[in-house]
Amino acid sequence: MKLFILAVMLCVSAWGVNYFADADLFSAFRHTGTPQVSVLAKAGDECTAIAEKATAHLIPKLEFQRLELAGRKTNVVVRCMADHGFYQNPAWLKYAEPIAARVSSEQHISVDEATENLKRIDMLVFEARPDKPVYWQYSKKADQ
Numbered sequence: 001m002k003l004f005i006l007a008v009m010l011c012v013s014a015w016g017v018n019y020f021a022d023a024d025l026f027s028a029f030r031h032t033g034t035p036q037v038s039v040l041a042k043a044g045d046e047c048t049a050i051a052e053k054a055t056a057h058l059i060p061k062l063e064f065q066r067l068e069l070a071g072r073k074t075n076v077v078v079r080c081m082a083d084h085g086f087y088q089n090p091a092w093l094k095y096a097e098p099i100a101a102r103v104s105s106e107q108h109i110s111v112d113e114a115t116e117n118l119k120r121i122d123m124l125v126f127e128a129r130p131d132k133p134v135y136w137q138y139s140k141k142a143d144q
Contacts (some may be wrong), residue, residue: 038126038127039138040086040126040127040134040136040138041126041127043080043081043084043086043126044081044124044126044136045126046080046084047076047077047080047081047084048077048124050076050077050080051072051073051074051076051077051080052073054072054073054076055069055072055073055076058072070120074119074120074123077123077124078123081123081136085138085139085140086136086137086138086139087136087137087139088119088135088136088137089133089134089135089136089137090137091133091137092122092132092133092134092135092137095132095133096115096118096119096122097115099114099118100114100115100118101114103117103118119135122135123135123136
């Protein structure tokens with residue numbers, strides 16, 4: 001009987017440690033080949049989640065409300081990334097200017113609107129790609 005109670009207590013305590021501490025007891029014995037997530041990706045995921053939470057209560061019904069929602073999400077991501085030390089990459093802007101000019105003439109919109117549309121897409125990409133520069137660049141700017 002004592003052995004049974006001891007086994008139950010051991011199982012309950014192991015479950016409690018795993019449940020409440022979110023501990024992986026066997027991680028030291030396992031080796032996974034997954035690459036480490038970059039600082040940019042961690043900051044980006046965190047900022048994207050914050051932006052989603054900040055705008056979750058807004059339900060757009062008209063087109064201008066959809067644009068306002070996208071603008072708010074963008075603003076939250078930009079401010080959060082700045083808090084983490086990431087700002088717009090000048091190389092990305094040089095890359096995007098000719099594309100925005102071409103898109104603006106094709107879609108009959110302003111160059112600024114085309115640039116903003118590209119920005120809203122590329123600012124949510126947090127991993128470097130060989131075909132274009134990443135939107136975010138880490139830099140330590142002095143507090144103003």
